[in-house]
Amino acid sequence: MKLTDLADEALIALDNLSDLPSSLRGSQVRLGVAGLARAGKTVFITSLVHNLVHDGRLPMFEPWRSRRLIGAELEPQLHDDVPTFDYRAHVRELVDKRSWPQSTRQISEMRLTIAFESASYLSRKLGSGKLHLDIVDYPGEWLLDLPLLGKDFAVWSQETIDRARQPDRAAIAGPWLEHLSTLDPSEPVDEEAVEEAARRFKAYLAACRADEHAFSLVPPGRFLMPGDLDGSPALTFAPLDVVPKADAPKGSLLAMMEKRYDAYRQVVVKPFFRTHFARLDRQVVLVDPLPALNAGPAALADLALALEEILGCFRPGRSSWLTSVLTRRIDRILIAATKADHLHHVSHDRLELLLERILADPIARAEKAGAKVDVKAIAAVRATREAEVRKGGERLPCIVGVPQAGETIDDRGFNGNEEIALFPGDLPENPEILIQQVETLIQEAHRHGQRSGDAPRGPWSGRAARPDIAMDTALVPDLRFLRFRPPRLETTAEGMTLSLPHIRLDRAIDFLIGDKLA
Secondary structure, three states: OOOOOHHHHOOOHHHHHHHHHHHOOOOOEEEEEEOOOOHHHHHHHHHHHHHHHHOOOOOOOOOHHHOOOEEEEEOOOOOOOEEEOHHHHHHHHOOOOOOOOOOOOOOOOEEEEEOOOOOOOHOOOOOOEEEEEEEEEEHHHHOOHHHEEEEHHHHHHHHHHHOOHHHHHHHHHHHHHHHHHHOOOOOOHHHHHHHHHHHHHHHHHHHHHHOOOOOOOOOOOHHHOOOHHHHHHHHHHOOOOOOOOOOOOOHHHHHHHHHHHHHHHHHHHHHHHOHHHHHOOOOEEEEOOOHHHOOHHHHHHHHHHHHHHOOOOOOOOOOOOHHHHOOOOOOEEEEOOOHHHOOOOOHHHHHHHHHHHHHHHHHHHHHHHOOOOEEEEEEOOOOEEEEEEEOOOOOEEEEOEEEOOEEEEEEEEEEOOOEEEEOOOOOOOOOHHHHHHHHHHHHHHHHHHHOOHHHHHHOOOOOOOOOOOOOOOHOOOOOOOOOOOOOOOOOOOOOOOOOOHHHHHHHHHHHHHHHHOO
């Protein structure tokens, strides 16, 4: 998917050159933290920084294990025109109030400078080293927009309408599709019809995101998080039932929708891609697969397709001094399944395997381009602990924690203060049946993509569909998920409060920046 032209590449190179004076003052890594909505981006950044600043327990982070990590501290960020990630406020939310910070609603960044001793004897004699870690956070909804740069209005419209007409979405898309059928793209513009189409389309996207459906592929992302663009013409459009390369008569509804769609791409999407997304060195992609697993194979296939499109927008490759100056390449990508603390550890490897399988093709493409890719099940902040409970003579592996106020299970509500033990269920030891269900749905989606002009893609794009695999919901893991409150931090005998607990955050940090601290 081609997202830039020569002019875009020239502007990206100029932006990179503007960062050069700062990078010459020490080693620098620009880390992007991506993920769809509610995947835990804010919590991930906060816990990463908190554990590095407060000497958290990071046994699988090699500089910490070998005692070469001297310390880390916050410094003024690189760009004065970008909001600062409010790290201290997020720590107060997690530690003092034991509540989760609000989801990311705007782009922000921060700089963490890490001091370390080199693993090399000669380098140690020259003094300690420093790594400037610039962390960039942005709303997950914005990621969904990046693939639009490679699609014109007709292709995007046909893909969106085909997706809405699929059995798993048709009911929630009904009011919008009903209104769509009354619109003639060649008729003169009716502003009232445009606004009604946009209103119904946005309502459909919001319904797709609801927990009971848990669909991930819902672009344009800014429709769900408009910010200061709310009500603007650039966010007031909707798909039309048109064929690719259809003529758009002057003054027609089609001409108006095309104009606004193109404005959205040029004014909203492209500046974000050029100014922030194309200037990253390393990337974390946070994925919360639990709602999709709860909702069934259709939601899981939708998640895989959304991630496939997002990963297709990355600029992977081997890094070098020249590429860091002219056109940055992402040389390491971590795909992290978040909220692993909501499952017993016996399911963690299975969760990683599931992600590896459904994202096999985009992972292979990134690796072929020269990037290193890893998949891990993590919890940036561990909200539960594990225990075994006897029930009917059977030992059940459970998780123990305090559900958030308002959470319910089996008609039982919680007030936010009661600790419970929950058997969340297990992912299947061999997820092949579940993967085959998802495979059939993804293959069907790719066939729709071919009809709208896209080339086949995806881990199963070259395989025949599997009509023999029925969409039997009984084959979906019987999982029970609750939202738990952040934990109360432990205190040592000396009265020292420990850092935020986690699962495999140390492995994630080691993969992302461990080589830069050698």
